Amino acid sequence: xxxxxxxxxxxxxxxxxxxxxxxxxxxxxxxxxxxxxxxxxxxxxxxxxxxxxxxxxxxxxxxxxxxxxxxxxxxxxxxxxxxxxxxxxxxxxxxxxxxxxxxxxxxxxxxxxxxxxxxxxxxxxxxxxxxxxxxxxxxxxxxxxxxxxxxxxxxxxxxxxxxxxxxxxxxxxxxxxxxxxxxxxxxxxxxxxxxxxxxxxxxxxxxxxxxxxxxxxxxxxxxxxxxxxxxxxxxxxxxxxxxxxxxxxxxxxxxxxxxxxxxxxxxxxxxxxxxxxxxxxxxxxxxxxxxxxxxxxxxxxxxxxxxxxxxxxxxxxxxxxxxxxxxxxxxxxxxxxxxxxxxxxxxxxxxxxxxxxxxxxxxxxxxxxxx
Numbered sequence: 195x196x197x198x199x200x201x202x203x204x205x206x207x208x209x210x211x212x213x214x215x216x217x218x219x220x221x222x223x224x225x226x227x228x229x230x231x232x233x234x235x236x237x238x239x240x241x242x243x244x245x246x247x248x249x250x251x252x253x254x255x256x257x258x259x260x261x262x263x264x265x266x267x268x269x270x271x272x273x274x275x276x277x278x279x280x281x282x283x284x285x286x287x288x289x290x291x292x293x294x295x296x297x298x299x300x301x302x303x304x305x306x307x308x309x310x311x312x313x314x315x316x317x318x319x320x321x322x323x324x325x326x327x328x329x330x331x332x333x334x335x336x337x338x339x340x341x342x343x344x345x346x347x348x349x350x351x352x353x354x355x356x357x358x359x360x361x362x363x364x365x366x367x368x369x370x371x372x373x374x375x376x377x378x379x380x381x382x383x384x385x386x387x388x389x390x391x392x393x394x395x396x397x398x399x400x401x402x403x404x405x406x407x408x409x410x411x412x413x414x415x416x417x418x419x420x421x422x423x424x425x426x427x428x429x430x431x432x433x434x435x436x437x438x439x440x441x442x443x444x445x446x447x448x449x450x451x452x453x454x455x456x457x458x459x460x461x462x463x464x465x466x467x468x469x470x471x472x473x474x475x476x477x478x479x480x481x482x483x484x485x486x487x488x489x490x491x492x493x494x495x496x497x498x499x500x501x502x503x504x505x506x507x508x509x510x511x512x513x514x515x516x517x518x519x520x521x522x523x524x525x526x527x528x529x530x531x532x533x534x535x536x537x538x539x540x541x542x543x544x545x546x547x548x549x550x551x552x553x554x555x556x557x558x559x560x561x562x563x564x565x
Contacts, residue, residue: 195224195519198262200255201233202270203492206477208236208500209507211266211287212249216512221248225519228261236505259283264523266508268516269494270297281305281541284523286515288312288327290464291549292439293539298553300541307523307540313436314514314536321436322366323514325372326506328461330496332376332432335459336365336384338490339428342457342481348488350455352427355385362386362408363427366466368419370397370411370445373461374432381428382406389422396529419443422450431460431468438548439466446470449485457488464493528564537563 197220199212210233215228223270224362227249231241241251252258259265259278269288275295279285282305286413289310291298300309311323337356343363345351367374370392380392382405388406391414398411405411412418423429423444429452433440436543440462449458449471460472467473471484474493481490496503503512514533518526527534537545543558544550 195263195522196228196261197515197519198258198290199227199229199233200258200265200267200275201230202236202497203255203272203274204497207269207494207497209268209504210237210239210500211268211508211511213233213237213239213504213508214243214249216249216508216515217244217249219500219512219516220519223516223520224503226250228258230255230258234504235531237281237500239504245512246364264518266511268497270294271300273300276300276304277302279306282307282342284309284518286311286511286518288323288464289538291546292443292552293464293466293555296323298544298549301539302542302544302555305541306540308532309523309536310538310546311511311519311536313538313546315436316532323507323510324434326510327496327503328372328432328434329376330499330503330506331374331461332430333380334495334499335373335377335416335432336380336428338480338492338495339365339381339430339457339459340384342488342490343428348455348481348483350427350453354381354428364421364425366426366429366432367391367432368414369434369462370394370401371432371434373434375401375405377430377432377461378405378409379452381411386428389426391418391422414443416443420448423448424472427456428451429456429458431458431462431472433462433468434465436548438506439552440468442466442468442470444469446485449487452485455483455488457490459490461495463491467491479558488556522561534560534563 240298264284266521284307343349365386365388367390547557
């Protein structure tokens with residue numbers, strides 16, 4: 195199989211989908227790897243590094259898309275890439291279809307085989323390709339939130355940990371999963387008073403056991419969210435609904451209760467967002483103010499720390515990339531139920547019911563592939 199790696203074109207996206215170690219594994223298994231020139235520069239990987247591992251460098255993205263049987267990316271294809279996608283071509287990336295009707299329609303029309311990182315699911319219910327980026331995004335949420343709480347950055351001028359004689363900041367984390375727990379741990383480590391809300395009581399018990407004493411757990415419901423954010427300096431939205439749009443848990447009316455120039459960081463923006471007022475931003479223009487609250491809603495937060503996140507991601511994706519390349523996508527989904535769950539769209543059919551229902555398509559049966 196020819197595996198292609200284009201340079202990411204989403205604004206301020208510095209990650210790359212494959213590192214030289216994976217190139218070496220693919221080539222040793224009899225595959226060919228083509229990489230667009232400078233695709234790895236933002237992550238500190240040179241063209242020479244790829245060549246030494248056995249890849250072939252091509253001058254532009256069109257060459258990658260025209261020749262690759264499988265294209266491996268970090269972020270979803272953008273409109274400039276749609277015309278280059280071929281029917282039957284495998285695309286393995288973060289798609290987050292629930293956040294974009296345009297992307298969904300384009301991939302249906304393309305006939306491509308779309309396997310989404312975010313819906314790969316192992317037998318224990320874990321989402322192995324979301325976990326590493328959720329870890330990064332959760333920690334970054336506090337790092338960015340702390341920065342935008344500074345007064346020159348439009349925030350309240352609050353130091354998260356306070357100082358002797360001055361109270362620390364109040365941080366509220368909505369969602370106690372991987373991203374939320376990493377956010378809570380980071381905020382607590384900086385000395386903030388942290389409240390974590392989740393609907394899973396067992397998860398709250400676990401967090402109550404492992405978190406430091408400055409973290410409080412709270413059952414998530416509208417009443418408790420409204421009360422918690424009223425006194426918050428920083429609110430992190432970290433809710434995930436597998437394959438579907440993130441539920442809006444903080445309404446515009448609730449935001450009006452918050453302190454002026456408090457900060458919200460919506461980690462869930464890729465899936466539509468936790469806040470009614472969420473709209474995607476970029477690393478070059480990361481914030482806006484609405485209802486007097488500073489919104490940080492960057493849709494590819496881990497892209498800013500590519501030197502860490504590229505390796506965290508490829509540590510997790512490598513085995514799936516190798517299996518797809520070695521077996522071909524049809525055999526891979528037949529042999530590995532986790533990859534089957536990652537199959538969202540193929541040859542104009544939508545296999546993930548959450549996406550099909552959201553946009554008015556019929557849900558295709560996996561049996562069409564497994565037979």
